[in-house]
Amino acid sequence: xxxxxxxxxxxxxxxxxxxxxxxxxxxxxxxxxxxxxxxxxxxxxxxxxxxxxxxxxxxxxxxxxxxxxxxxxxxxx
Numbered sequence: 001x002x003x004x005x006x007x008x009x010x011x012x013x014x015x016x017x018x019x020x021x022x023x024x025x026x027x028x029x030x031x032x033x034x035x036x037x038x039x040x041x042x043x044x045x046x047x048x049x050x051x052x053x054x055x056x057x058x059x060x061x062x063x064x065x066x067x068x069x070x071x072x073x074x075x076x077x
Contacts, residue, residue: 002027 002025006013009030017028058073 001025005029 004017004020004024005027006017006020007029009017009028013028013030017026020026055074060071060073062068062070
């Protein structure tokens with residue numbers, strides 16, 4: 001049984017899990033498996049950004065200081 005469950009193994013999730021695990025039992029959950037090599041190669045960025053298998057296609061709300069544009073937030077699974 002775990003005392004804490006952290007969803008997301010990004011920078012903040014990993015740091016939090018590390019600090020909590022010193023004294024408590026922690027479950028760290030992350031979506032997906034290992035990233036494909038295409039994520040590591042800058043020339044494949046466009047492919048990764050448009051791939052339904054690798055991207056959740058999150059977007060921001062309209063940004064006031066960016067002329068109300070909606071920005072893509074690529075999140076790789």
